[in-house]
Amino acid sequence: MKKEALGRKPAKAYGGNGRSAVYEYGDNTGYMKNRGSFTWRNNNPGAINSSKFAQRHGGIGNNGRFAVFPDYATGRNATYKLLQASRYNTVSLGQAFYAYAPPQDGNDTEAYIRDVVLSTGLDRDKPMADLTLKQRWSIVDAIIKHEKYEIGDIVPVSHFPKKYKWRTLKDKNVRDSHKPREGKIYYWNNPPKGGHPGEDHGCRCWPEAFDLPKIKSAYNPYHMTTFG
Numbered sequence: 001m002k003k004e005a006l007g008r009k010p011a012k013a014y015g016g017n018g019r020s021a022v023y024e025y026g027d028n029t030g031y032m033k034n035r036g037s038f039t040w041r042n043n044n045p046g047a048i049n050s051s052k053f054a055q056r057h058g059g060i061g062n063n064g065r066f067a068v069f070p071d072y073a074t075g076r077n078a079t080y081k082l083l084q085a086s087r088y089n090t091v092s093l094g095q096a097f098y099a100y101a102p103p104q105d106g107n108d109t110e111a112y113i114r115d116v117v118l119s120t121g122l123d124r125d126k127p128m129a130d131l132t133l134k135q136r137w138s139i140v141d142a143i144i145k146h147e148k149y150e151i152g153d154i155v156p157v158s159h160f161p162k163k164y165k166w167r168t169l170k171d172k173n174v175r176d177s178h179k180p181r182e183g184k185i186y187y188w189n190n191p192p193k194g195g196h197p198g199e200d201h202g203c204r205c206w207p208e209a210f211d212l213p214k215i216k217s218a219y220n221p222y223h224m225t226t227f228g
Contacts, residue, residue, distance in 0.1 A: 013042075013061035014197075015167065017226060021063050023070075023210045028160050032212065036152025042179040043108040044071040045144040046079030048205075050198055057081050062198040062206045081142050083128070093117075093139070094124035099142075116142040157212070163187045166197055166208035180203055185210065 010023035016032050021041040024030040033041045042063050048054055049076055058074040061067075067076035083089070088096040094113050101107040119142035122135060131139070166181040168174045170197035174182075177194070186192055186207075197205035 009070040010060060013070070014164065014209065015063040016041075016209045017212050020209070020212075021068055022157075022160070022212065024160055025070075030157050030160060032155045032157060032209075034155060034180075036149045037150040038063070039147050039149050039227050040068065040151055042066050043072050043075045044078075045072065045075050045147060045148045046082065046140065048075070048078055048082060048145075050204065052201070053077060053082065053085075061155060062204075064167075064206055065204050076144070078139060079143060080136065083136060083139065085160070089128045091123055092124065093126045093128060096128050112146055115146045119145055142214050161210045162189065163210050163213075164196075165210055166192075166205060167208045168205045173204070175203070180201070181205070 006086060008025065011026045013023045016034070019041070020032050020034045022030065022032050025033060035041075039045050039047055044067055047057075048067050049065055050059070050062035050067045054062075054069075057078040058069050059067040059078070060070050067075075067078075071076060083096070083100075087099050091099070093116070095166055097116065097191070098109055098111050101109050101112045103109050112125055114137060116178045120135065120138040121133075122139070155194045163185050166178075166184050166186055169179055170182065181192065186196070188196070191199070192199040192202070197207045
């Protein structure tokens with residue numbers, strides 16, 4: 001897409017209608033990233049959760065529980081920065097991945113560690129604090145390889161609706177004040193109490209694009225579970 005190729009960065013991003021992510025420029029134009037892997041749709045190759053950390057490192061929105069970044073480079077750099085946090089940098093490589101991809105989130109953490117060790121040639125007992133710059137980036141690239149970064153298609157959008165649907169994860173951790181908002185329509189220029197989805201501290205809700213094409217499937221040659 002020409003605008004993306006020229007380096008123009010979107011101002012905000014959020015979940016599309018189905019397997020997509022929506023990116024808006026400041027002039028109400030933008031594009032949709034459809035199908036592909038959720039890491040590609042969200043410019044989030046490290047599968048970083050939506051959080052204050054993501055916002056501090058260039059995140060411009062969220063799509064489900066995952067952060068959305070304006071471009072691949074920003075998402076990749078955020079992955080590198082995340083691995084410098086004390087919870088990762090003060091333990092061994094293997095221990096770091098029990099924090100990065102814990103089993104309680106549905107991850108096969110041991111398989112993740114094996115992939116990283118195979119890709120980087122590092123020992124799982126290697127202290128993260130002793131890694132060289134090159135070794136740290138090799139771990140980032142191993143994460144991206146494991147998470148799968150599969151390209152879909154990009155569709156320009158000439159005009160975005162000024163409203164969205166509030167979406168929640170529909171689990172037991174959804175805030176009581178947010179449960180009634182599921183599926184309801186809100187306007188960008190009139191946020192509800194606490195702000196738009198994902199703006200309130202710790203909120204995992206997200207805005208879903210309103211009145212845009214619904215993307216029902218995601219291209220995924222590896223048959224992995226996708227989120228979108």
